[in-house]
Amino acid sequence: xxxxxxxxxxxxxxxxxxxxxxxxxxxxxxxIMGRNGxxxxxxxxxxxxxxxxxxxxxxxxxxxITELPTYMRVKNGVAxxxxxxxxxxxxxxxxxxxTGMEYTLDKKEExxxxxxxxxxxxxxxxxRKGGNLSGGQQQQLAIARALVAEPKVLILDEPTEGIQPSIxxxxxxxxxxxxxxxxxxxxxxxxxxxxxxxxxxxxxxMESGNFIHEDVRGSxxxxxxxxxxxx
Amino acid sequence: xxGTLFFLDIFKDYxxxxxxxxxxxxxxxxxxxxxxxxxxxxxxxxxxxxxxxINMAHGEFLTAGAYTTVLLSDLVTxxxxxxxxxxxxxxIMMAFFVAFILGYIVEKLIVSYLYExxxxxxxxxxxxxxxxxxxxxxxxxxxxxxATMPEWLMGSWSPTESISIPINGLFLLLMSILMTTIVLLLxxxxxxxxxxxxxVQNREMSTAVGINxxxxxxxxxxxxxxxxxxxxxxxxxxxxxxxxxGSLYIVDTFIVVVFGGAGSIIGTILSAFGIAQAQSILEFFxxxxxxxxxxxxxxxxxxxxxxxxxxxxxxxx
Numbered sequence: 001x002x003x004x005x006x007x008x009x010x011x012x013x014x015x016x017x018x019x020x021x022x023x024x025x026x027x028x029x030x031x032i033m034g035r036n037g038x039x040x041x042x043x044x045x046x047x048x049x050x051x052x053x054x055x056x057x058x059x060x061x062x063x064x065i066t067e068l069p070t071y072m073r074v075k076n077g078v079a080x081x082x083x084x085x086x087x088x089x090x091x092x093x094x095x096x097x098x099t100g101m102e103y104t105l106d107k108k109e110e111x112x113x114x115x116x117x118x119x120x121x122x123x124x125x126x127x128r129k130g131g132n133l134s135g136g137q138q139q140q141l142a143i144a145r146a147l148v149a150e151p152k153v154l155i156l157d158e159p160t161e162g163i164q165p166s167i168x169x170x171x172x173x174x175x176x177x178x179x180x181x182x183x184x185x186x187x188x189x190x191x192x193x194x195x196x197x198x199x200x201x202x203x204x205x206m207e208s209g210n211f212i213h214e215d216v217r218g219s220x221x222x223x224x225x226x227x228x229x230x231x
Numbered sequence: 232x233x234g235t236l237f238f239l240d241i242f243k244d245y246x247x248x249x250x251x252x253x254x255x256x257x258x259x260x261x262x263x264x265x266x267x268x269x270x271x272x273x274x275x276x277x278x279x280x281x282x283x284x285i286n287m288a289h290g291e292f293l294t295a296g297a298y299t300t301v302l303l304s305d306l307v308t309x310x311x312x313x314x315x316x317x318x319x320x321x322x323i324m325m326a327f328f329v330a331f332i333l334g335y336i337v338e339k340l341i342v343s344y345l346y347e348x349x350x351x352x353x354x355x356x357x358x359x360x361x362x363x364x365x366x367x368x369x370x371x372x373x374x375x376x377x378a379t380m381p382e383w384l385m386g387s388w389s390p391t392e393s394i395s396i397p398i399n400g401l402f403l404l405l406m407s408i409l410m411t412t413i414v415l416l417l418x419x420x421x422x423x424x425x426x427x428x429x430x431v432q433n434r435e436m437s438t439a440v441g442i443n444x445x446x447x448x449x450x451x452x453x454x455x456x457x458x459x460x461x462x463x464x465x466x467x468x469x470x471x472x473x474x475x476x477g478s479l480y481i482v483d484t485f486i487v488v489v490f491g492g493a494g495s496i497i498g499t500i501l502s503a504f505g506i507a508q509a510q511s512i513l514e515f516f517x518x519x520x521x522x523x524x525x526x527x528x529x530x531x532x533x534x535x536x537x538x539x540x541x542x543x544x545x546x547x548x
Contacts, residue, residue, distance in 0.1 A: 062418030
């Protein structure tokens with residue numbers, strides 16, 4: 001499904017990602033763990049195209065999307081939930097969801113109903129400004145906005161950041177549900193281990209722009225990963 | 232204190248009946264000015280709101296719209312004089328399309344390469360304005376041209392004996408209300424408007440939900456210029472066109488946009504109305520220049536207290 005080959009990403013002269021390769025199959029959740037400043041967000045942004053690759057390839061269903069601009073990647077089936085959620089705060093909740101339907105507008109009513117069924121709280125708040133929602137509600141809104149694009153690959157950048165611990169559990173359940181329902185590929189970057197252990201089919205640890213550890217579901221070495229994540 | 236006395240002083244030669252007639256009539260002459268200001272400022276405001284580009288050539292798009300109207304009126308007078316009463320509606324649409332297409336070309340060839348460089352866009356669009364002005368001079372000559380107005384636009388309407396209101400002012404008012412409504416509907420009820428508002432909020436994120444922000448920029452720029460074209464068509468009903476006609480309006484338009492709160496449509500409407508009315512009513516009692524001085528002083532004073540303009544966008548980010 002999504003395949004990253006020898007990806008290098010740099011801001012000007014300073015190289016952040018030093019040749020990362022990984023694959024995420026259909027219906028699989030891949031978690032990328034790492035401390036702050038290790039390049040997780042840079043990697044996520046280069047998958048959606050906000051950061052350009054210096055070299056290497058990103059392929060979606062064997063199609064090279066490395067050179068495509070961001071909006072074309074969305075058209076090809078990549079959706080993005082950024083760090084800090086970045087919902088459109090002066091747009092209403094419903095308008096926020098509608099912005100995600102750039103290429104699926106013909107199914108507007110159906111998608112909107114699905115989104116509201118999945119996140120009932122958004123239905124209750126549909127006419128409120130996005131900026132007036134709580135952090136957890138904004139996170140749901142950002143995920144709803146990404147899902148209505150009917151993506152094949154969903155990219156989530158630190159979804160638990162700034163979210164109450166009680167809601168983090170709900171979110172893990174929700175991501176598993178989304179994966180099964182839509183048979184989606186999900187790539188998620190995280191720092192919270194007990195969140196990713198519950199959802200990841202595969203798990204990578206990132207340090208200074210490289211993957212230094214890989215585990216698959218069932219054999220996740222929590223102690224070792226904790227030692228990588230501790231400062 | 233002395234200021235108050237001064238203002239009372241200029242009214243003392245008129246009876247209260249005369250004064251109310253004067254206010255109504257000057258008010259309506261202010262409305263013609265308001266209509267042109269509003270159509271110009273709407274275009275400038277949506278362009279600035281969308282891409283933070285200050286379009287110094289905006290006045291020339293007014294001129295382009297005005298010349299389109301003049302050309303069409305000449306053609307109609309010459310070949311199908313029977314159509315003269317109706318041609319103006321076609322002229323408005325043509326003025327829009329001519330300015331729209333010119334705007335589209337300018338964005339594609341010049342402005343699109345200069346985003347994120349506000350000073351350079353300022354210079355570049357100023358250059359465009361000079362090129363356009365000179366082109367008008369070469370094509371149409373330096374003398375003033377005017378469009379033949381249909382009969383029904385010429386007269387005036389007298390609800391009472393001392394009040395007479397020009398029909399063209401009423402027509403302009405209707406036109407600018409209609410255009411403002413269309414722009415507001417486009418902004419808040421259409422997919423295009425949703426794209427614009429999303430891009431204005433967060434350009435990076437708007438591309439990440441799939442919006443082609445470059446295309447939105449191009450259409451927004453062209454639409455803003457098209458509105459200036461309509462302002463040009465409107466302008467022909469109250470003045471004659473010369474190659475530099477638009478540049479006379481550009482400064483006032485900038486003041487309207489800044490005073491209204493850059494990027495806010497409602498603010499733009501209020502500010503265009505306030506400035507046009509103040510100028511027009513004061514003009515009757517003082518000279519034109521003095522009226523302008525007072526209006527500008529008032530604006531400077533208000534902007535010192537409220538630098539963000541009368542209506543500011545305040546949103547939690």
